[in-house]
Amino acid sequence: MNELIKNAETINRLLARYGVKFGIYKNGEFKEQLFPFDPIPRIIKNGEYKFLEKGLKQRVNALNCFLSDIYGEKRLVRDGVIPEEFIYSAKGFLPPCDGVTPPKNIYSHISGIDLVQSKDNNWYILEDNLRVPSGASYPMIARELQRRSAPDAFSETGVVDNRNYADMLKEVMDYVNTGGINVILSPGRYNAAFFEHSYLAEKTGAVLTTGKEIVCENDNLYYIDYNEKKQRVGAVYRRISDEYLDPMTFYEESVIGIPHIFEAYKKGNVALLNAPGNGVADDKGIYYFVPKMIKYYLGEEAVLMNAPTYLPYYDNDMRYVLDNFDSLVIKDVAEAGGYGVVFGNSLTKEKKAEFISLLKSEPRRFIAQEVIDFYDLDILDTDGKRVPRKADLRAFVLSGSETKVWASGLTRFSRNPDSFIVNSSQGGGFKDTWVLSR
Amino acid sequence: MDIYVSNEVKYSVAEDNFGNRKLYGLIEETHDNFEVTVSGTAQTGLDIFEEYSAFPAAYSLLKVHTSLTAPGEKIREYHKNLELETCSGDYEKALRIMHTLHYTFIYDAGATKVHETAENALALGRGVCQDYAHIMLSLLRMEGIPARYVVGMMQGEGSSHAWAEALCNGYWYGFDPTNHKLVNDDYIRVSCGRDSGDCSVIRGSFYGCVTQKQTENVKVEERN
Numbered sequence: 001m002n003e004l005i006k007n008a009e010t011i012n013r014l015l016a017r018y019g020v021k022f023g024i025y026k027n028g029e030f031k032e033q034l035f036p037f038d039p040i041p042r043i044i045k046n047g048e049y050k051f052l053e054k055g056l057k058q059r060v061n062a063l064n065c066f067l068s069d070i071y072g073e074k075r076l077v078r079d080g081v082i083p084e085e086f087i088y089s090a091k092g093f094l095p096p097c098d099g100v101t102p103p104k105n106i107y108s109h110i111s112g113i114d115l116v117q118s119k120d121n122n123w124y125i126l127e128d129n130l131r132v133p134s135g136a137s138y139p140m141i142a143r144e145l146q147r148r149s150a151p152d153a154f155s156e157t158g159v160v161d162n163r164n165y166a167d168m169l170k171e172v173m174d175y176v177n178t179g180g181i182n183v184i185l186s187p188g189r190y191n192a193a194f195f196e197h198s199y200l201a202e203k204t205g206a207v208l209t210t211g212k213e214i215v216c217e218n219d220n221l222y223y224i225d226y227n228e229k230k231q232r233v234g235a236v237y238r239r240i241s242d243e244y245l246d247p248m249t250f251y252e253e254s255v256i257g258i259p260h261i262f263e264a265y266k267k268g269n270v271a272l273l274n275a276p277g278n279g280v281a282d283d284k285g286i287y288y289f290v291p292k293m294i295k296y297y298l299g300e301e302a303v304l305m306n307a308p309t310y311l312p313y314y315d316n317d318m319r320y321v322l323d324n325f326d327s328l329v330i331k332d333v334a335e336a337g338g339y340g341v342v343f344g345n346s347l348t349k350e351k352k353a354e355f356i357s358l359l360k361s362e363p364r365r366f367i368a369q370e371v372i373d374f375y376d377l378d379i380l381d382t383d384g385k386r387v388p389r390k391a392d393l394r395a396f397v398l399s400g401s402e403t404k405v406w407a408s409g410l411t412r413f414s415r416n417p418d419s420f421i422v423n424s425s426q427g428g429g430f431k432d433t434w435v436l437s438r
Numbered sequence: 439m440d441i442y443v444s445n446e447v448k449y450s451v452a453e454d455n456f457g458n459r460k461l462y463g464l465i466e467e468t469h470d471n472f473e474v475t476v477s478g479t480a481q482t483g484l485d486i487f488e489e490y491s492a493f494p495a496a497y498s499l500l501k502v503h504t505s506l507t508a509p510g511e512k513i514r515e516y517h518k519n520l521e522l523e524t525c526s527g528d529y530e531k532a533l534r535i536m537h538t539l540h541y542t543f544i545y546d547a548g549a550t551k552v553h554e555t556a557e558n559a560l561a562l563g564r565g566v567c568q569d570y571a572h573i574m575l576s577l578l579r580m581e582g583i584p585a586r587y588v589v590g591m592m593q594g595e596g597s598s599h600a601w602a603e604a605l606c607n608g609y610w611y612g613f614d615p616t617n618h619k620l621v622n623d624d625y626i627r628v629s630c631g632r633d634s635g636d637c638s639v640i641r642g643s644f645y646g647c648v649t650q651k652q653t654e655n656v657k658v659e660e661r662n
Contacts, residue, residue: 077498088502095499095632098455215464219450247643248462259643260462263452 001040003150008039008380011145019195020141036429037142038379040386042393042411049435052115052123052395053405055304058294060111060397063128063281065297067107070280071097081296082289086313089364090286091334092131092279094242096249100266100277103176107275110169110237111397112410115304117375124307124372126392127287130278132239135410136165136396137196138430140203143408146432160435162408165396166203172400173206173235176271180234182206183214183223187240187256197239206237216260221270235271236261242276250276284333284367285311308370312363321368322356328368330359343371377431379413389413393433407435439478445469456586456636458629470648474640479661483623497605499632500584506633507576510557516573517580528583528606532613535577539570540618553634567600568634570615574602575633588612589637591626593658598639603630626658 015037022035044052069076070087077084087093112133114126143162147154154161173182186197188210201208213224214233221233238245244254249262264270280286288309291302310317310328321328325344332340347355359366376388391413396406411431441461443449449463465472503509509517520538525531546564556576559569571587578585584605592599601614601621612621629637639654 074498084498085502088498095455098499215466217464218448219452248641252641252643259464260450263450263462266452 001153004039004041004146004153005380007146007149008037011039011142011149012037014145015141018141020138021195022192035138036415037138038413038429038431039146040378040380041432041434042377042391043434043436046436046438049407051303053407055123055302056113056395056397056405057403058298058300058303059113059125059128059290060108060399060403062290062294062297063111063130064107064399066293067130067275067278067281068101068105069297071100071107071277076293076296079296081292082286083313085364086285086289087280090280090283092242092277092281092283094250094277094279096262097275097277101268102265102275103178103268103271106176106399108278108281109172109176109273109275109399111274111399113395113397114392115395116307116372116392119373119375121375123304125287125290125304126307127284128282128290129394130274130282132241132274133394133396134193134196134239135394135412135430136406137193137199139408139410139432140165141199142430142432157434158437160407160437162406162435165406165408166200168398168404168406169200169237170204170206172398173204173237173271173273175400176273177234178269178271180221180232180270181223182235182237183209183233185209185211185214185236185238185240185258187244191239193239200237211240211256211258214258214261216258216264219264219267219269221258221261221264233270235273237273242279245272245276284331285313285364288367307372310368312359312366312368317368318360318363321359325352325356327371329371330355330366330368333365333367377411377413379415379429379431387417389415389417391431409433439476442473442475444471444473454631454636456629456631458631458637468646480626482626497584500586500605501579501582502632503576503579504633504635505555506553506635507556507572507579509576509580510555510561512560513557513573513576513580516560517577520577522581528581528604529611531581531583532574532578532604532606532611535574536613536615536618539574539577539615543570543573543615545616567614567616571600571602572633574613574615578602578604586610586630587633587637588621588627588630589634589639590628591656591658592624593660595656595658597654597656598628599625600634600637601625 016034020035021032076082077087108130110133112129112135115123116126117123184197184201184206186194186208198208207223209223215222215224222230223233224230240256243251245257246259246262247254247257248259265272287306288311291306294300294302310321312318312321328344330342330344342355374390377391378386379389381387391411394410396409398404411433412428413431414428445465447463447465449461451459451461453459520534522531522534525534544564547566549562550559550565550569554565554569556572559565560573575585575587586603587600588603589598589600601612603610603612612625614621631637
């Protein structure tokens with residue numbers, strides 16, 4: 001461990017050299033900044049990991065069932081488990097996807113499930129990310145560099161080797177591939193996660209493209225290389241959001257998408273990872289219903305708990321929220337990345353009244369949650385002292401021929417001692433996550 | 439049906455989730471003109487009212503407002519003044535909406551933009567068939583009546599026409615608030631959807647630094 005701490009600075013320097021950066025938007029300006037790495041790992045014991053693994057697989061399986069049902073038969077709505085308007089008014093529900101079945105009926109191939117641990121050692125699901133969850137590359141490269149700097153640390157402690165992520169990802173791409181090459185579709189060099197796109201392409205052997213080299217012809221997708229050689233594309237791990245994917249189906253002004261890619265997908269001629277339309281399942285309003293989904297589709301009780309959540313849409317919950325406003329955190333369901341999060345006790349009197357009237361006029365737009373007392377993790381501050389900070393864990397769950405959890409994850413922490421928000425788009429740092437083999 | 443597409447484009451055929459068929463393709467070469475002509479014979483008047491029997495979830499989407507039909511203050515006020523609660527059923531509500539809208543909204547080809555919202559059009563008090571149809575859809579959906587936007591053609595008009603359809607008592611009825619008419623065999627349906635955005639006659643994009651001009655021509659002749 002001491003070896004790792006000693007090398008922390010070198011590793012951060014190397015990360016900078018490899019271009020491990022995160023782009024953030026602040027006051028409308030794009031800035032690229034380093035994603036600071038902290039050498040003290042989060043350690044998850046084997047038994048605890050087994051429990052998390054079971055819960056994560058169950059959750060992702062249920063979410064995939066939900067997506068297949070919602071864009072198909074809609075049994076869940078018919079049986080009254082979720083009110084109809086929660087589905088159709090969700091921003092992530094994409095009407096063009098209605099009735100479309102993706103290859104092998106998998107919607108969320110790569111799921112990023114955010115968890116936190118409370119002071120009483122319980123794990124809670126914070127949110128599901130089923131659209132284009134990013135972050136796996138950061139612990140991958142950090143581990144790679146650490147193994148080089150202190151190989152003993154890993155053989156002695158019995159840390160599960162996490163170098164299999166690229167293989168897991170490739171397996172999923174190959175499994176859903178409809179015949180052709182695998183590509184990773186990136187919006188380009190200025191995207192916040194461009195490092196990740198290029199790193200994963202390198203590690204999985206998929207072709208990195210920005211879409212300019214891809215055309216759709218006769219309902220098939222082709223990649224045209226620098227020699228003008230045309231190759232059929234069978235799977236696209238796209239790192240472009242749904243709205244920008246196809247200007248002919250979604251946002252017309254998109255210049256980073258591929259015209260007609262959706263038609264090829266709809267006819268079953270190409271796999272898109274993740275499937276378009278997944279946003280309906282990771283909607284913050286739908287989150288509330290996930291334990292009910294697990295019960296409905298799998299007939300099981302949820303292994304992992306949601307953070308206690310209230311839907312102001314229901315009268316009883318609205319009353320509770322108004323009575324306990326100061327102790328709750330309120331989230332705008334349409335926002336992501338730590339934006340649109342309001343802590344009840346942080347508002348001034350006027351702001352609070354203003355917010356409550358907004359809440360009353362648009363109850364569907366918000367959820368309220370109890371503030372979880374995080375179990376803090378130590379980080380090294382600038383002068384080498386250990387200080388506790390809030391942290392969460394993004395677990396990566398991959399769904400191909402079977403659902404697998406990556407025995408690692410992205411542990412993010414807030415560098416600001418008073419902040420609960422750990423999203424990298426808000427300028428936090430990250431740690432390695434060790435899963436112990438015994 | 440005859441289809442002519444210029445520039446020797448190889449096109450594919452696809453269908454969207456409202457059952458509309460479309461042709462699509464790509465021109466890789468530089469070009470300064472692109473043209474599509476579709477001609478053929480349509481038979482009308484066989485089944486004016488389509489019976490609806492599909493799984494109810496399939497039309498749930500048509501009860502939900504889109505960004506173009508979402509009601510604002512103006513439409514809410516208009517809706518209140520219609521006193522639709524005094525109607526005896528959905529069909530009568532739709533008739534009253536069509537009737538009132540026809541006599542209070544002014545036809546004006548220059549007043550609204552291509553993708554004007556129903557709320558803005560009503561605030562202006564004038565617009566084209568698309569605006570009539572959007573406002574009517576907005577009001578129908580406020581009543582919880584599944585409603586869809588229809589693009590089609592009529593004899594004697596030089597361009598395409600639009601109207602609204604409402605699902606009443608298990609049947610789809612067409613209402614044309616612009617002309618104050620129930621849709622009959624004078625009308626030829628082309629496409630339908632949640633709003634005009636789903637029913638564009640043509641849509642596309644190109645790379646290049648030029649200004650573009652688009653013209654549309656519709657001709658309908660009666661044959662016996």
